[in-house]
Amino acid sequence: MIRVENLRKRIGNKDVLKDVNFILERGSFTVVVGPNGAGKTTLLKILALLTRPSSGRVLINGVAVGPETAALRRQIGVVGHNSFLYAGLTAVENLSFYGQMYGLERIPGRVVEAVRQVGLLHALHEPVRTFSRGMLQRLAIARAILHDPALLLLDEPYTGLDREAEETLNRLLQSWKEEGRTIFLITHKYADGLSLADRFMVLVKGRVAYAEAVEGLGAEDFRGLCLAGGEGA
């Protein structure tokens, strides 16, 4: 379980996140929306232990995150705005390298399995430089799940995906959910993950404007909330 308490993040002289509180239950699926610049990526970076909040804290299973808890990274998988993949290396070289960074065993088997899940087996030995945007995004997803993380943080993972890949991602999200992984998904399209999510959060100007269980919300309510978020309300 992840508990976020009174989180504040100041960048320069701007409060990017203000007084953010929420809980991610183990195995929950949270969809986060909000206008550009609302602080979604910043929040994700804090959850990914990439940056520290200016004040407030993040507790993972009751333990406050600090400099000594870096080993927790092993439990976290991230799909970010960028792919974090080396353009000069092939798909398999990239993932094998990251496998070593995560200290994994049986790396070749895991790499093939992760690449198979995103449907990129045919491009295993192609240099990433030659990948299309969607292929890159698929491999970025494979990279995020390579080490079998319990918490998945996804920042607009649908970007660049074609219909088929979108469905692949939805299927993956479904299976991760069934496997009991905690999922935190940032998106701009309100339909994304709608059927899978069990919590819905709207972030506006660094504040949580809305955070409720999905249950009972209809597609129209969703639309309304997203549009309200989009207008910066």
Add this chain to the structure above:
Amino acid sequence: MRTRQYWQQIWALARKDLLLEFRTREAISVMLMYSLVIIVVFAFAFKPSRKTTLAIFPGLLWLGSFFAGFLGLVRTFQGEKENDCLLGLLLAPVGRTAIYFGKVLANFILMVLVELLVLPLFFVFFNYHLRGPVLHLLAAVLLGIFGFVAVETFLLALLGNLRAGEALLPLLLFPLVVPVVIAAVQLTAGILAGEPAGLSDWWKLLVAYDIIFLAVPLIFFD
């Protein structure tokens, strides 16, 4: 167990950098070209007699190496910027010092490779028969290169996030690397002149400097 993984990570990081470099050969080709130009220009500018060689050879050797390194090593950080790969590394359970030492190791191997190709050319073009302690010369070259690589990698890592970083690098690199340059040149001159005794102060300076720049990042990046 823990330390073993630390070393494995450093090696994997360095291997990745070397693999990227051998695919494009960007840094290596710049470094080799620069060294070759230096050798050829000076071999023709000075009629290489044993006396001129003894006088200018050590300075030239290190001038060539350090400028080649300065131009080449900058490139080994480029791969990390594409697709935000450095961020990907920071997401992984890898210590920042491991990332740093991986870079140092890769850059060191790269420069040693270049040096192994260039050094014999220096001797050929300057028509110089090395007599005396080859091992001493090799040790001086390795320690000098290591000192240079450590200082430059440290600065590149430190300035990496600054917008003015690229402009600041030479400004900070040259003063910081002066002790390495002087010690390396003095050692090379002494060894080539066949007077390896009486150099112990320069050895000490070079070794101490190498150790300092191995230790400073431990404080900075941890």
